[in-house]
Amino acid sequence: GDFGGFGFGGFGGLDDIFGEFFGFGTRTQARQGPHRGSDLRYDMAISFEEAVFGSDKEIEVTRLETCLTCQGSGAEPGTTPSRCPECQGTGQVRQARQSIFGAFVNVTTCPRCQGRGEVVVTPCSTCHGDQRVERPRKLMVDIPPGVDDGMRIRLSGEGEAGLYGGPAGNLYVILHVEPHPYFHRRDHDILLNLNITIVQAALGDEITVPTLEGEEKLSIPAGTQTGAVFRVKGAGVPNLRRSGRGDEIVIVNVAVPTHLNEEQKQLLVELGKTLGSEVIPQGGKGFFERLREALGL
Ligand SMILES: [Zn+2]
Ligand SMILES: [Zn+2]
Structure with missing residues (x-):
């Protein structure tokens, strides 16, 4: 057990009762064996693109090595440890104490060794007997495609070295994905808010949308409303655990012009006359309803 056992000289029965009561199963403590090295944590900032496509990054950690x-x-x-x-x-060290029950022998782990x-008589001049030295170490971290913010990558055995022949700990790299100026991530899909003009919305247009790997053509049909959603298939994030990629989801906003010159104003006035000036209440589905449907929420 983790606690030292008790021995009651002359009160063998009490020993068992107390042993059970306190949960001390053993009378003596096991000799301290190999000790596993500590785990280390490394916080790594990666770009939006590195999270999507993966990356090999070199890091430097300062850790205790053998x-x-x-x-x-x-x-x-050239020297050997000698008997403690x-x-x-x-x-183990046994200490006899007097108690109301009589002689009381406390067995504890030897503080010296x-x-x-055994004890080291002539400590190593490099580590001063600590067995380990702090050392900076460069490591390659393989970031697979499709990782997301907050995920951690385990580098087995790259933590601190163990003691007395124990194994090394692990190094955990915690990923912090930096935001993109205009793409947003939703699991394996990439969201893009895109402004189009009222003319493109009304007449339709073939537009170019940015993707993570360049650009793609997208057909906007005539009569497109704000909140309309278009998918660029396979332009999203690769799946981390199986094949396939998500989509890029383009959410359209019809931008109403705010700075018009006289000629443009006049053209809209003429257009307005042909459309009729009454404001007609919107029927059908609203923006958020259509967006929810498109995203499958
Ligand atoms: Zn000792
Ligand atoms: Zn040494």
């Missing part, structure tokens, strides 16, 4: 001079023993090369003089190599039974 000392090469002593190969992690902590002893100066405090516990005579048993790894931490229970290993």
Whole structure:
């Protein structure tokens, strides 16, 4: 167990009762064995495009590595650890105390050797007996295509070195995806808000929309309303765990001009006369309803 056991000299029965009551299953503590190295965390900022397409990035971490001079023993090369003089190599120290029950023997892990039974007499001059030294290390991080903000990548065994032959910890790279100036991410789809003119909306047009890899042609049909949604198939984010890609979803906003010159104003007045000046209440579906439908929400 993690706690030292109790021994009651002359009160063997009580020992068992107390042992069960406190959950101390063993009378003696196990010798301290190999110790796993600590995990490390590295926060990495990546661009929107790197998250979509993946990237290999080099990072530098400063971590505790096994000392090469002593190969992690902590002893100066050519010297060997010797038997601990405090516990005579048993790894445990017994202390007798008096209590109302009588003699009371407390067995604890030897503080000198931490229970290993041997001590380094001549510490390694490089690590001063610590077995490990802090060292900067360059590592390559393979970011697969399709990762998203907040995901973490595990680099097994790239954390801090273990002690007494224990394994190294892991390095966890936490991804922080920077926002894009005009694309937004929704799982595997890319959203793009796009302004078109009232003329393009009314008459229809073939327009060019930006994609993550360049641009694509998109046909806007005549009579397109604000909130109309178009899909550029396969222009979204690659799926992290299976094949295929999401889409780019273009959400159209019909931009009403705010700065008109006299000629343009006159043209609209003429147009208005032909359309009739009454404001007709909107029937059918509203902007958000159409958007929700298009996104499948
Ligand atoms: Zn000792
Ligand atoms: Zn060393």
